[in-house]
Amino acid sequence: MATIYIMGKAYKVPNTLTIMKAIEYVGYRFVRSCGCRGGFCGACTTFYRVKNDYKLHVDLACQKRVEDGIYIVQLPFMPAEKPRWDLDKMKPATDEVIRVFPEITRCLSCNVCAQACPQDIEVMRTIQALRRGDLEDAVNLTFDCISCGACSMRCPAEITHYQVFQLARRLYGKYETIPAKHLIERVKEIEEGKFDDEVSKLMDTNVEELKELYKKREIEK
Amino acid sequence: MKKTEIVEGYLEYMRESIEAVEKTREKRLKETFPLMSLEEREEILEKFHPDYKAEAKRPVKVGPNKGDLMPHEVADLLEAHPLVKPRDVDLSKVDFDVDVLIIGGGGAGMTAALWANYTGVDAENILIVQKLRLGDSNSIMSQGGIQAADKPNDSPVLHFLDVMGGGHFTNDQKLARRLVLDGPMLIKWHEDLGVIYDKESDGTMVTIHGGGTCRKRMHSARDYTGLEIVRSLKDDVLNKNISILEFTSAVELLIDESKQVVGAVLYNMETQEYYVARAKSTVLTTGGFGRLHVQGFPTTNHYGATADGIVLAYRVGAELRDLDSVQYHPTGAAYPEQIVGLLVTEKVRGLGAQPVNKNGEQFVYPREPRDVEASAIIRECYERNNGIETPTGMRGVWLDSPMIDILHGEGTIAKRLPAMLRQYKRFDIDMTRDPILVFPTLHFQNGGIIIKENTETTIQGLFASGEVTGGTHGKNRLMGNSILDYSVFGRITGINAAKHAKKAKIGKPTLDHVTKYEKMLKEAGIETDRKAPILLPEYRGEKVLSRALDIF
Numbered sequence: 001m002a003t004i005y006i007m008g009k010a011y012k013v014p015n016t017l018t019i020m021k022a023i024e025y026v027g028y029r030f031v032r033s034c035g036c037r038g039g040f041c042g043a044c045t046t047f048y049r050v051k052n053d054y055k056l057h058v059d060l061a062c063q064k065r066v067e068d069g070i071y072i073v074q075l076p077f078m079p080a081e082k083p084r085w086d087l088d089k090m091k092p093a094t095d096e097v098i099r100v101f102p103e104i105t106r107c108l109s110c111n112v113c114a115q116a117c118p119q120d121i122e123v124m125r126t127i128q129a130l131r132r133g134d135l136e137d138a139v140n141l142t143f144d145c146i147s148c149g150a151c152s153m154r155c156p157a158e159i160t161h162y163q164v165f166q167l168a169r170r171l172y173g174k175y176e177t178i179p180a181k182h183l184i185e186r187v188k189e190i191e192e193g194k195f196d197d198e199v200s201k202l203m204d205t206n207v208e209e210l211k212e213l214y215k216k217r218e219i220e221k
Numbered sequence: 222m223k224k225t226e227i228v229e230g231y232l233e234y235m236r237e238s239i240e241a242v243e244k245t246r247e248k249r250l251k252e253t254f255p256l257m258s259l260e261e262r263e264e265i266l267e268k269f270h271p272d273y274k275a276e277a278k279r280p281v282k283v284g285p286n287k288g289d290l291m292p293h294e295v296a297d298l299l300e301a302h303p304l305v306k307p308r309d310v311d312l313s314k315v316d317f318d319v320d321v322l323i324i325g326g327g328g329a330g331m332t333a334a335l336w337a338n339y340t341g342v343d344a345e346n347i348l349i350v351q352k353l354r355l356g357d358s359n360s361i362m363s364q365g366g367i368q369a370a371d372k373p374n375d376s377p378v379l380h381f382l383d384v385m386g387g388g389h390f391t392n393d394q395k396l397a398r399r400l401v402l403d404g405p406m407l408i409k410w411h412e413d414l415g416v417i418y419d420k421e422s423d424g425t426m427v428t429i430h431g432g433g434t435c436r437k438r439m440h441s442a443r444d445y446t447g448l449e450i451v452r453s454l455k456d457d458v459l460n461k462n463i464s465i466l467e468f469t470s471a472v473e474l475l476i477d478e479s480k481q482v483v484g485a486v487l488y489n490m491e492t493q494e495y496y497v498a499r500a501k502s503t504v505l506t507t508g509g510f511g512r513l514h515v516q517g518f519p520t521t522n523h524y525g526a527t528a529d530g531i532v533l534a535y536r537v538g539a540e541l542r543d544l545d546s547v548q549y550h551p552t553g554a555a556y557p558e559q560i561v562g563l564l565v566t567e568k569v570r571g572l573g574a575q576p577v578n579k580n581g582e583q584f585v586y587p588r589e590p591r592d593v594e595a596s597a598i599i600r601e602c603y604e605r606n607n608g609i610e611t612p613t614g615m616r617g618v619w620l621d622s623p624m625i626d627i628l629h630g631e632g633t634i635a636k637r638l639p640a641m642l643r644q645y646k647r648f649d650i651d652m653t654r655d656p657i658l659v660f661p662t663l664h665f666q667n668g669g670i671i672i673k674e675n676t677e678t679t680i681q682g683l684f685a686s687g688e689v690t691g692g693t694h695g696k697n698r699l700m701g702n703s704i705l706d707y708s709v710f711g712r713i714t715g716i717n718a719a720k721h722a723k724k725a726k727i728g729k730p731t732l733d734h735v736t737k738y739e740k741m742l743k744e745a746g747i748e749t750d751r752k753a754p755i756l757l758p759e760y761r762g763e764k765v766l767s768r769a770l771d772i773f
Contacts, residue, residue: 018559027765029757031468031490035357036523038563039644040448043354063647065559084460087415119643139417143443144639147452166456173415173453178424183412186371186405195402198378202385203394211259214386217379217435219256 002068019046019061019072032076037062042148045075045118058116058150078149080160085167092175094133094168101164104130106157113151113161119144123151123161130168135176138168230557230650235658238609241581242619242656249575250624254583262593269596269604271661272546272696277516282745283738284535285679290545294513298532300742301751304472305495307732310486312475315499315730319348319464320722321715322484322500324471325530326351327358328447329687329707329714330506331454334463336715342722344462348498350487352470352525352756356455359508359523359688360707363447364566364640365431366439367708368701369404372428375436377401384702387433387590388667388695391543395674396693400702400709407708408440416453418442419637429571431700432551433590439701444566444640450704469496470529470756473735474503474537474683477728481682482537484730490756501725502684502718505530506711509666509688512758515547519562520663529754530689534670537734539678539685543668546696551594552576553662555617557648562662566641567591567700569620573628576659577619578607584618592697595661602660609658619656626653665703667694676714682725684718686710 002015004022011026020034035043044061051069061074083100090096098104104127113123122141129137147162155161189195202210226233257265267273278290281299291299321337323330326349334347349355370380380401385392408426412418419427419441428437442449458465471485475497484499507530511522520526531541552565570576570587576594578584578601585597598618602608608616626633634642634653645652668691676684687707694702759766 016558021760024760025762025765027761027769029759029761030524031353031757034524035353036359036362038362038521038523038560040362040445040640041354041357041523043357063559063644082459084462086460143417143445143449144643146448166452169417170415170453170456173417174413175415177412177417177420178422179412180371180418180420180424180426182373182425183371183405183409185373187409190377190402190405195377198376199381199398199402202378202381203398207390210382210385210390214382215259217382220374220430220436 002066004066005071007073008071013066015066015068017066019064019066020044022066023061033061033074039063040146042146045148045150046072047075048072059118060148075149075153078152080152080163082163087170087174090171092135092171094130094135096171097130097164097167100167101159103157103159104164107131107159108157110156112154112156116150116154118148118150119146121145126165127159127161130164135168135172138165139172142169229655230648231655232612235609238579238619239655241579242577242621245577245581246621246624249577249583250627253575254586256586257589257593265596265600266592269599270592271516271518271549274516278545282747283741285538285540292515292545292547294515295510295528295544297751298528298753298755299535300747301749301753302742303536303735303738304752304754305486305732305735307735310495310497310732312497312730312732314497316496317348317498319498319500320346321502321504321718322498323347323349323504323506324485325506325508326355326465327506327508327687327707328360328451328454328704329711330504331356331458332708332711333504333506333686333715333718334458335454335461336712337719338461338463340716340719342719345464348464348466349458350466350469350471350498352468352490354467355458355465356451357523357525358451359511359526360704361447361451362521362523362564363704364444364564365568365571366441366446366701367408367704368431368434368438368699369408369440369705370401370436370438371405371408371426372436372438375438377404379435380404380438383434383699384694387699388697390695392695393692396672399674399713400693400705403709404705407705407712411450411453414453414457416442416450429568430588431567431571432588432594433699439571441568444568444638447704471533472754473732474533475499475730475732476537476734477730479728480680481727482680483682483727497730499727499730501722501727503682504714504718505534505670505683505685505689506687507689511663515663518549518663519553521550521553521562521564522663525757527755527758529756530685531669532754534678534683534685536738537680537683539680539683540671541669542671542691543696544691546667547663548591548665548667548698549595549661550664551591551598551661552620552659554657555615555660556611556658558611558613559648560644561615563644564662564664565620565657565659566638568638569622569625569641572625572633572637574620574622574624577621579609580607590697590699598661611658615660617658617660620659621656622652623654623656665698667691667696667698675717676710677717682721682727684714686714
């Protein structure tokens with residue numbers, strides 16, 4: 001068993017539990033601070049300190065195992081307004097990102113943001129990439145971002161990084177990737193009804209014949 | 222006694238089995254276990270698939286599907302009392318009066334909202350009600366990818382055959398047709414939105430196989446496909462100022478005197494206040510039922526996957542189908558304990574990793590349809606006794622992940638499966654060097670609310686799309702067809718809900734169906750304290766629940 005402190009209050013829990021399961025074990029029922037329970041949604045961001053360590057740590061409650069003597073508090077919501085943008089009216093350039101989020105130019109390069117990231121994203125490096133105009137680098141560095149907001153809670157320049165990165169990814173995806181030619185052609189073929197007859201014919205086929213066709217289909221190597 | 226020292230994430234006795242896996246690897250790289258015939262598939266399903274356990278189901282006693290077999294966990298919810306009593310709700314005061322009410326803000330709900338908006342409904346006349354945060358859903362967790370027949374060697378016709386065969390030819394063919402024919406258009410829409418799909422340098426989509434596919438048509442965004450799509454949809458829903466109520470559930474639908482659905486009673490999960498929402502079109506995009514833990518299985522699903530939508534729809538008389546059929550994903554994590562049941566994406570097998578037993582032997586083709594693959598793993602662990610037992614008594618088989626980097630070059634896992642790699646690293650397991658232990662986990666609600674091709678349910682004014690519906694996948698969905706499902710049918714829902722709202726004449730909202738349902742329960746002799754929908758699962762510790770006082 002481990003002793004954990006939920007917002008300062010001590011409870012004993014089995015030491016194999018994740019923070020999330022431990023909080024439930026002692027009797028809390030989540031409405032906030034719990035989402036996918038699988039490390040993908042950023043709802044269960046948790047700040048904690050452990051015994052004999054002055055450092056403030058951050059992790060996801062659904063992924064982090066409890067430790068004896070751990071002090072925990074969760075971040076149910078990151079207070080920030082989401083700026084509205086219209087991608088159709090924007091250029092694929094980092095100056096658009098700086099226009100919407102001028103505060104990124106205030107980055108002190110202290111790297112506290114990256115230390116807070118439960119996904120180990122190089123947050124500060126990404127902000128620097130955007131400042132020097134490298135959209136692609138920013139996208140690759142932040143693809144694993146789950147928008148939990150831990151970085152933004154710690155930032156002395158008061159940047160809401162996860163929103164900055166979302167804009168960067170969308171601009172890049174919309175303007176800097178090459179549209180798939182085969183996709184455009186296939187959509188056109190479907191619109192022209194190229195496959196309609198063949199699909200209709202399959203729909204009129206009885207199940208036994210359909211099974212034969214299914215068995216006979218060639219599997220791409 | 223099991224040897225309990227942990228070496229790089231695994232207990233010593235597991236390491237011994239891993240050595241056996243390593244010994245056979247070179248040989249296995251050259252040979253793949255053969256595919257089963259349709260007859261063999263049927264046989265293994267009947268003997269080993271959890272759906273075929275007769276004692277796990279019962280005929281439901283009330284409602285339009287009276288007599289249909291369903292898992293006890295689902296029947297329990299349909300044979301339960303409504304949460305609200307009509308006398309407790311003042312329907313004369315309408316809090317929200319909108320054209321399109323969307324219940325459930327995951328992939329299907331947000332896609333429907335955007336397309337309702339494109340079809341001419343103003344953002345303020347659309348309301349998304351979401352039990353947790355906008356986007357919190359199974360949609361965000363799907364890793365592997367989305368199918369669409371857009372490559373020159375592929376066609377929607379072949380995709381149709383795969384969908385039908387995967388579903389054992391039980392699918393609603395009209396829905397399957399829409400799924401495959403609209404697929405490429407929806408990928409194009411995503412591309413236009415800025416969704417970053419994996420591509421070659423010339424723009425060609427990188428596509429791989431999924432279980433039961435005859436062509437490589439699985440598109441992906443690394444192994445964050447769901448996250449990448451959902452965050453783009455969410456961003457645009459917010460950009461367009463579509464109205465959203467978070468941490469608010471729908472607890473009952475509303476009907477008027479002509480028995481059409483005209484909105485819902487909502488419930489603020491935090492303040493416990495109810496709201497009355499009136500709508501010309503009502504949409505159910507509430508997702509599936511993983512968190513019911515059918516037959517005690519762990520699940521890959523989101524916290525909110527509690528089958529609310531089918532309960533609400535059933536109360537107003539909507540018909541359901543195929544709810545006896547549950548999808549168990551063949552590869553849920555079986556070790557370490559902290560992540561038991563979480564998804565190990567099918568992409569791991571798509572990229573070449575083979576399932577192998579404790580002796581390092583293959584026992585199944587790596588990419589059979591999901592129900593067949595899952596059955597083979599259950600057989601290997603429990604009939605043939607060739608599984609590896611974990612310290613908590615669970616059994617699993619190895620998924621030989623190191624094969625991926627050997628087959629496709631070092632760094633492939635890091636590049637194409639970053640989420641998986643990260644998840645295991647948290648527990649000191651390096652999946653590029655060591656295999657990972659897996660066992661089937663509850664993944665998807667194959668059946669659900671019956672819809673027509675325009676996504677209208679059997680009740681006027683009520684639309685549905687995504688996992689809450691049934692028919693598209695028959696009794697088994699293939700990998701990559703769920704994102705496709707919510708994209709294709711979410712769009713159709715948005716368009717048709719918008720069109721319906723333009724011409725709909727709605728009357729006074731009532732809860733008459735609730736009174737009627739209570740009467741039906743009584744007549745069927747159902748005596749129970751159960752209430753539904755349950756909104757969230759109950760995971761509080763047994764001790765604390767047994768001592769809880771209801772005084773505050």
